[in-house]
Amino acid sequence: MTFTEALHKEGILLFDGGMGTMLQAQGLIAECPEMLNQTHQAEVAAIHRAYREAGADVVETNSLGLNTVKMAKHGLESEIPALAQAAVEAARLGVGEDIPAAFSIGPTGDFLAPYGSLTFDALYQAFVPAFAAAEKAGAAVLYIETQCDLTETRVAMLAAREQTALPYVPSFTFEGNGRTVMGNPPAACAVLAQRLGAVAVGINCSGGPEELLPVVKAMRAATTLPLIVQPNAGLPEFLDGVTRFPFSPQDMAEKMPAILEAGADGIGGCCGTTPAHIARLRELIAGRSRPRHPDALPETLSHRRVVLPLAEALAALGSFALRPGSTLSDDMEDWMDETEEAEAMLLDVSAVEPEEIAALLDEEQDLMRRPLLFRAGNAAQAEAALRHYCGITALYGPGLAEAAARYGAYYLGE
Numbered sequence: 001m002t003f004t005e006a007l008h009k010e011g012i013l014l015f016d017g018g019m020g021t022m023l024q025a026q027g028l029i030a031e032c033p034e035m036l037n038q039t040h041q042a043e044v045a046a047i048h049r050a051y052r053e054a055g056a057d058v059v060e061t062n063s064l065g066l067n068t069v070k071m072a073k074h075g076l077e078s079e080i081p082a083l084a085q086a087a088v089e090a091a092r093l094g095v096g097e098d099i100p101a102a103f104s105i106g107p108t109g110d111f112l113a114p115y116g117s118l119t120f121d122a123l124y125q126a127f128v129p130a131f132a133a134a135e136k137a138g139a140a141v142l143y144i145e146t147q148c149d150l151t152e153t154r155v156a157m158l159a160a161r162e163q164t165a166l167p168y169v170p171s172f173t174f175e176g177n178g179r180t181v182m183g184n185p186p187a188a189c190a191v192l193a194q195r196l197g198a199v200a201v202g203i204n205c206s207g208g209p210e211e212l213l214p215v216v217k218a219m220r221a222a223t224t225l226p227l228i229v230q231p232n233a234g235l236p237e238f239l240d241g242v243t244r245f246p247f248s249p250q251d252m253a254e255k256m257p258a259i260l261e262a263g264a265d266g267i268g269g270c271c272g273t274t275p276a277h278i279a280r281l282r283e284l285i286a287g288r289s290r291p292r293h294p295d296a297l298p299e300t301l302s303h304r305r306v307v308l309p310l311a312e313a314l315a316a317l318g319s320f321a322l323r324p325g326s327t328l329s330d331d332m333e334d335w336m337d338e339t340e341e342a343e344a345m346l347l348d349v350s351a352v353e354p355e356e357i358a359a360l361l362d363e364e365q366d367l368m369r370r371p372l373l374f375r376a377g378n379a380a381q382a383e384a385a386l387r388h389y390c391g392i393t394a395l396y397g398p399g400l401a402e403a404a405a406r407y408g409a410y411y412l413g414e
């Protein structure tokens with residue numbers, strides 16, 4: 001069964017539970033847990049098999065850390081293709097061909113400059129070796145999970161879309177304030193995922209079902225995509241140097257109905273959940289049907305921090321022409337004073353080189369607390385703006401409808 005078939009079957013879709021915590025519970029503790037796909041492939045496969053026997057419809061590979069940034073820390077960058085292949089093989093060994101293996105990939109742990117040390121291209125390339133190997137090895141979907149920075153998630157989605165033919169699903173993790181570590185609200189994550197072509201959107205890790213409930217509601221209201229929710233077995237407790245997740249399978253089964261009622265199409269578990277938890281969730285979802293989705297994706301502009309109805313943003317639009325060699329911060333104060341009432345900003349980049357547009361957005365877009373729209377003079381300028389801007393935007397300029405469509409932007413004509 002392909003992932004897309006599984007995603008659209010009747011009833012609630014059941015994912016597997018924790019992998020890292022299951023390996024640790026067996027004493028399989030490795031500095032680089034993905035090495036276990038080679039050194040202990042039978043043990044990894046046995047965990048996948050246990051999840052399938054518990055009733056999971058989809059399993060996730062043991063490959064969370066297989067991006068070049070994380071693997072470079074172990075000096076194992078060049079091993080990524082082999083380890084990705086071994087991860088998919090371990091899943092196949094465990095569950096056969098009947099259910100899809102989702103290839104799990106997690107965050108780099110670094111950020112784009114100025115928050116971190118990465119350039120856009122380095123971040124993009126960080127995902128390419130694992131994605132290519134996962135596709136070759138027969139993974140059904142790229143599951144871009146435990147995401148805490150929408151900018152990085154967006155770049156990973158671009159790499160997935162441009163470098164493979166596989167479907168992709170971003171899954172985000174949230175803090176106690178209901179936002180990601182980098183301040184992204186759930187609605188912005190969901191809207192951006194849908195407009196960039198993801199086949200579903202997810203929430204994983206973060207906390208237990210109770211902590212995730214408001215986030216599930218916010219995402220459900222913002223997207224028509226299937227929503228997949230994989231909480232931890234409660235908030236971790238630290239006792240005598242040991243991390244423990246408190247919820248038993250029965251506890252989880254008692255707390256998950258609220259998640260289903262809030263609109264989840266798929267559920268599973270993250271840290272601390274076991275095949276016993278998944279078996280209880282299988283009983284819980286028996287006979288349940290899918291939730292109602294919004295009828296259509298709302299027409300919105302999003303920036304990594306805000307989501308605005310498109311009509312409202314267009315009605316109160318401030319504008320700014322970027323001069324070659326200028327920076328946003330140079331003129332920021334004047335601009336902000338002049339346009340205090342503006343809901344969104346139109347940035348005219350038609351006099352600026354594409355490389356300069358890209359660099360400026362990478363470095364300074366976060367100074368803008370409102371969505372940016374662009375006026376571009378040609379396709380190269382539009383492309384630079386749309387690739388590097390972290391949000392859903394709208395575009396003015398001659399002949400740019402195709403570029404806008406490719407990045408899920410609204411085209412507003414010349």
Ligand SMILES: [Zn+2]
Binds near residue numbers: 204205206232270271
């Ligand atoms: Zn987790």
